[in-house]
Amino acid sequence: MRELPEDDAWTPDRLRAIGERVRAARLRQDLTQDQVWQAARIDRRTVQNVEAGREMKVSTLLRIAWVLELSPADLMN
Numbered sequence: 001m002r003e004l005p006e007d008d009a010w011t012p013d014r015l016r017a018i019g020e021r022v023r024a025a026r027l028r029q030d031l032t033q034d035q036v037w038q039a040a041r042i043d044r045r046t047v048q049n050v051e052a053g054r055e056m057k058v059s060t061l062l063r064i065a066w067v068l069e070l071s072p073a074d075l076m077n
Contacts, residue, residue: 012053015053015054015055015056016052017053018050018061018075018076019050019051019053019054020051020053021075022051022064022068022075023051025068025075026068033047036064036068040060040064040066041063050064061075061076
């Protein structure tokens with residue numbers, strides 16, 4: 001079993017990587033942020049925050065993954 005580091009300094013890098021995957025998938029599909037937030041029925045700012053690698057809820061990632069026709073694992077790995 002792997003233990004967590006003493007601090008959370010590693011989490012921003014992981015969040016940014018998820019945001020980059022979301023943005024890349026959206027752009028590959030030639031979708032705008034507006035199209036994604038409207039289809040996912042989430043707030044515009046939420047999509048912006050996800051792509052910027054800020055804190056994100058699992059439920060938000062599930063909605064975005066659904067709209068982008070990806071598995072949530074595709075966004076996380």
